[in-house]
Amino acid sequence: MKDQEILERISKGDETALDYLYKKYYRMMSRIVITNSGTEEEAKDIYQEALIVFWQKVVSGNLVLTSKISTFLYSICLNLWRKELDRKSRLSREEKDNPESMDFEQEERLRIITECINELGDTCKKILTYFYFDGMSMQNIALNLGLANTDTAKTKKYKCKKRLDELVKSKYSAGDFLD
Incomplete structure (x- = not known):
């Protein structure tokens, strides 16, 4: 051909x-x-x-x-x-840079973030998990979620991340995350 x-x-x-x-x-x-x-x-x-x-x-x-x-x-x-x-x-x-085992503070931070991600809704949960935990590209996220294109996926990720930030700040103090 x-x-x-x-x-x-x-x-x-x-x-x-x-x-x-x-x-x-x-x-x-x-x-x-x-x-x-x-x-x-x-x-x-x-x-x-x-x-x-x-x-x-x-x-x-x-x-x-x-x-x-x-x-x-x-x-x-x-x-x-x-x-x-x-x-x-x-x-x-x-x-x-990080030792093999997570210390208590890291585990607590991860627990808080995971808890808040679970409160965001299915789409945001998938986008943030795919991107931050699975290391998936925006292109693959768009394909997996049936989104129009990578720009749509990026916009949704941005909005979900912003909602996650607001949720974490509303539920926890800065002291929960600072050493």
Whole structure:
């Protein structure tokens, strides 16, 4: 299949074109992850996420393709993997900064935040949990919750976080959180 035909088929909802892309470029895209400290499983996840990004852009009409599809997918995979490596690096630094076991104060803070998140409602609970506890990207949150796009997810997260802040401040004093 030629690139233009693939784009047309995807824009019409033909999932076989995505399957074709997945199989055709899987080895090339997975090599990005595997040769840069990743596993086969991580490579699959990154490539699937890249295909979702590509599919969303094609279907939304927001894709202006100035290169071959393979080049575009390669850049998406590379960017996603860099973000994942950055996230892993941050987590690693946080683990080094914090001792293995949480102290009582940390456990209490987590309990308070979790309690307040549970009072916010299902959508806010999911968004905040996905983002802060599961480390999920805004794009994946939007997909999981059936939101229109990442901007909608970001706006909802902002509003939920603001409500959480207000709820925590109304129920607890600053002394509950300060050392």
